[in-house]
Amino acid sequence: xxxxxxxxxxxxxxxxxxxxxxxxxxxxxxxxxxxxxxxxxxxxxxxxxxxxxxxxxxxxxxxxxxxxxxxxxxxxxxxxxxxxxxxxxxxxxxxxxxxxxxxxxxxxxxxxxxxxxxxxxxxxxxxxxxxxxxxxxxxxxxxxxxxxxxxxxxxxxxxxxxxxxxxxxxxxxxxxxxxxxxxxxxxxxxxxxxxxxxxxxxxxxxxxxxxxxxxxxxxxxxxxxxxxxxxxxxxxxxxxxxxxxxxxxxxxxxxxxxxxxxxxxxxxxxxxxxxxxxxxxxxxxxxxxxxxxxxxxxxxxxxxxxxxxxxxxxxxxxxxxxxxxxxxxxxxxxxxxxxxxxxxxxxxxxxxxx
Numbered sequence: 001x002x003x004x005x006x007x008x009x010x011x012x013x014x015x016x017x018x019x020x021x022x023x024x025x026x027x028x029x030x031x032x033x034x035x036x037x038x039x040x041x042x043x044x045x046x047x048x049x050x051x052x053x054x055x056x057x058x059x060x061x062x063x064x065x066x067x068x069x070x071x072x073x074x075x076x077x078x079x080x081x082x083x084x085x086x087x088x089x090x091x092x093x094x095x096x097x098x099x100x101x102x103x104x105x106x107x108x109x110x111x112x113x114x115x116x117x118x119x120x121x122x123x124x125x126x127x128x129x130x131x132x133x134x135x136x137x138x139x140x141x142x143x144x145x146x147x148x149x150x151x152x153x154x155x156x157x158x159x160x161x162x163x164x165x166x167x168x169x170x171x172x173x174x175x176x177x178x179x180x181x182x183x184x185x186x187x188x189x190x191x192x193x194x195x196x197x198x199x200x201x202x203x204x205x206x207x208x209x210x211x212x213x214x215x216x217x218x219x220x221x222x223x224x225x226x227x228x229x230x231x232x233x234x235x236x237x238x239x240x241x242x243x244x245x246x247x248x249x250x251x252x253x254x255x256x257x258x259x260x261x262x263x264x265x266x267x268x269x270x271x272x273x274x275x276x277x278x279x280x281x282x283x284x285x286x287x288x289x290x291x292x293x294x295x296x297x298x299x300x301x302x303x304x305x306x307x308x309x310x311x312x313x314x315x316x317x318x319x320x321x322x323x324x325x326x327x328x329x330x331x332x333x334x335x336x337x338x339x340x341x342x343x344x345x346x347x348x349x350x351x352x353x354x
Contacts, residue, residue, distance in 0.1 A: 034060060036073045044203050045137055048074075050268040054276045056134040065132050074276050077283045078130040085290035092297055130286075141345045145195050145338035152191035152220075152334045153327075158296065159183035159224040160323055164311055165303040166248065167227035168234060172314065175226070180319075184326035186220035191334040193217070199341045214263060221259075225252060244306070247299035254292035261285040 034057050039047045042055045054074030056065070069079060129143040163172075163179055193216035201209040228248045235245040261284040268275040 033067060033071055034064065036071070042134075043137060045140060046134060047203065048280075048282070049204075049265050050272040051276050051280060052273040058134055058136055060135070062132070062135065065135050068134075069131060072277060074280070075130040075134075077278055078286045081283070081286045081290045085293055088294055089297055092301065137349055138346055141198060142342055144198055145342055148191045148194040148198075149331075149334045149338050151194070151217075152187040153331060155190060155217075155220050155224055156183055156187040156327060156330050159187075160327070161300050161303070162224060162227045164315060164323075165300065165307050166231060166244075168231045169314075171227050171230040176319070179223075179227075180323050180326045183220070183224055184330040186216070186223050187330050188333045188337070189216040190220045192337045195338050195341045199345055210263060214259075218259075221255065225255075228252065244299045244302035247295050247302065250295040251292055251299060254288050254295055258285050258288035258292055261288065 036054050037057050038053050039051065039055060042058060046055060046058070051074055054072070056068055056071075056073050056075070069076070129147040133140040133143045159180065160183075163176075163183075193212045197209045197212035200212075229252065232240075232245050232248050232252070235242055236249075240246065261281045265281050268280040
């Protein structure tokens with residue numbers, strides 16, 4: 001009996017030693033992650049106003065920047081807000097599929113063409129820039145240009161579903177002829193303005209950089225949201241009972257809040273160095289933009305489920321073809337613009353290094 005007890009205690013002792021060594025084993029098994037660095041250790045291009053620490057060093061292998069998703073740095077909140085929003089979007093689409101008895105991926109009974117761009121080009125999936133942009137200066141420009149193309153596509157996708165499913169009949173009768181081509185043009189203008197501002201202006205950025213970014217994007221937003229604003233205004237004046245209209249209202253409010261934090265470096269301007277990892281304005285911009293997207297998606301799904309008869313009665317196949325053509329033209333023009341400016345950036349960087 002005593003021998004058995006001693007053997008059992010010996011086994012527990014060995015197990016305890018193994019458990020104590022487990023953190024060291026795991027640490028040795030995981031890839032080594034470089035520490036974050038202060039702003040003085042990264043090129044001027046990567047520095048943000050009033051953010052002093054938490055920067056990822058440049059020049060490492062791509063694996064490090066992918067794994068930095070699990071590291072504490074000043075971009076990680078930006079990435080995770082979009083990843084979580086993307087997960088919520090996918091779950092919402094999956095719920096729609098199940099509620100309608102569809103197969104995964106909308107394969108057997110695909111959604112109508114006007115809904116597809118917003119299902120497949122949501123901004124949380126497009127935002128690769130914050131995660132990968134620190135690898136090099138060329139990567140910084142490249143991934144932000146890709147982001148701007150994605151944002152322009154999302155803007156047009158929003159205009160598309162607002163036009164087909166959200167718009168009120170009175171608004172539709174006045175604007176149906178030119179709305180989608182104008183939305184495609186404004187989407188390209190937004191992409192071109194952001195790409196040009198990124199290429200043209202160097203830090204410390206002048207006010208014209210924000211003007212080039214905010215004015216075209218603001219015009220695109222005003223146009224794209226006009227059918228929503230018209231319907232929401234009519235609904236609230238009549239004592240709104242539509243659940244979708246309330247979600248559309250939240251969409252507008254959250255977008256305006258996010259636009260404020262995009263334009264103004266607050267609160268870090270008043271607390272320099274205190275909001276480096278969590279709480280700076282660009283993070284708040286990402287948070288409110290993700291909530292805006294979720295509000296918009298919920299409103300669109302409600303419209304899609306409750307207003308399909310309006311879609312079938314009001315829209316001809318020709319309007320769907322115009323929508324698809326405008327979408328492909330927007331994608332081609334935005335991609336070409338980003339590629340041309342990336343080539344100019346690459347030439348400038350090569351000239352600087354020579």
